[in-house]
Amino acid sequence: MTNYGLVIDQERCIGCQACAVSCKQENNVPMGQFWNRVLTEGGEKMDTPSGGYPEDGGSGSLDMQYQPTACQHCENAPCVKVCPVNATYTRDDGIVEIDYDKCIGCRYCMAACPYNARVFNWDEPEHMPEEGTGDVEARPQGVVEKCTFCSHRVEDGLDPACVVNCPADARIFGDLDDETSTVSKYINEYETDQLLEDRGTKPKTHYISGEMSPGRPQTSDKMESELDDVSPWSDGDDDVPSKEADSVGSESSSSSHSVEGGEIPYATPAKSGGDD
Amino acid sequence: MSDPQQPRLTPIDEWEDEAEAMLDDVEYDTDLGVQMARDAIRVSNGELTDAEFHEKYHEAVLEEFGEDQRPTKPEGFDDD
Structure with a gap:
């Protein structure tokens, strides 16, 4: 059975907010709301490090990392368990979704979500431009909304917008059961780590930190499972680069590429959604 | 409410205050929402079963919402 999940390589993330912006555009997220956020781990403010600059010949202690965060599509989702009208539910493919026709706006799910991943439409949603953006209908006032892993795209065999538009190839989407x-x-x-693992929610978003992976350069909007040539490094049966293969590299052919050192293979610019 | 300019993950010791603030002016029972949220995490942790969670709040949910459609309902559970 399919069980969708996301890997985010924090070593690759450059904090550019492209995921947050493309999510807003693709999903018609109202002004003032974010489904997809890039937190700063470090200083008190966005894009600020903790620690200090080197002084008197010392080494300094500046430290900062980006922590992209959205709905974690938890296997043990507390938001699903508290919804009295079953508006929040887990699909067969593992995506946690909201039926906006059922949602009564009680916000119990928001209180139960340890990741602050949900937002509430306090007012009639405003969009810029007024007619909205992307391929998703606007949600009405009085409902809770959140990341859907771009389920409307996934159903068409396309990767989520945040994955396609990450210029650092830091986001990899796919089937955890495969x-x-x-x-x-x-x-x-x-x-890899999951956020707040001690709470037992079993998030389906996994974060790589410590050692940078090769990411997954986007060669098209399509999900990996929809591609004949699964990855740009494809050289046959096992086309996901291992740490060893990454350091060695391989000869390119018409259907394959190599990754040497920190080099990132050419990736076709991805569309930002809207007319896929 | 989290500030979208610098959102964060809520430290566990501050969570309850934030949950209460989220539900502060909701037209449903704030205390019930906070208690259910707390116990839903306990279910995730394995400290409470789905069935225990369902039974614990079934009557209160029915009273507050007039229905209880939570997916935690154990097999054979008597709605009445």
């Missing part, structure tokens, strides 16, 4: 998928391989191969 051991040959890049997400599964990276989770096995790299040290």
Whole structure:
């Protein structure tokens, strides 16, 4: 069975907010609301480090990392358990979604979500431009909304907008139940964390930190499972680069590319959504 | 409400205050929402089963919302 999940390589993330912006555009997210946010781990304010500059020949202690955060599509989602009208539910493919026709705006799900991933439409949603953006209908006033892993795109075989538009190739989407998928391989191969693991929610978003992965350069809008040539490094059966393969590199052919050192293969500019 | 300019993950010791603020002016029972949120995390943690959670709040949910459609309902559970 399909079980969608996301890997975010924090070592690749450059904090550019392209994921947040493309999410807003693709999903017609109202003004003042964000489904997808890039937190700063470090100083008190956005894009500020903790620690201090080197002084008197010292080494300094500046430290900062980006923490992209959205709905974690938890396997044990507390938001699903508290919804009295079953408006928040888990789909067969693992995506946690909201039926906006059922939502009564009680916000119990917001209180139960440990990730602050949900937003509430206090007022009639405003969009810029007024007619809205992207391929998703605006949600009415009085309902809770959140990231859907771009389920409307996934159903068409396309990666979520935040994944396609990440210029650092830091976001990899795929089937966690398919051991040959890049997400599964990276989770096995790299040290990954889930947010607030102690709360037992079993998030389906996994974060790589410590050692940078090769990411997954986007060669099209399509999900990995929809591609014949699964990745730009494809050289046959096992086309997800391992740490060893990454350091060695390989000869390119018409259907394959190599990754050497920090080099990122050419990726076709991805569309920002809206008319896919 | 989290500030979208510098959102954050809520430290566990501050969560309850934030949950109460979220539900402050909701037209439904704030205390019930906070208690259910707290226990839903306990379910995730394995400290409480789905069935125990469902039974604990079934009557209160029915009273507050007039229905209880939560997916935690155990097999054979008597709605009445």
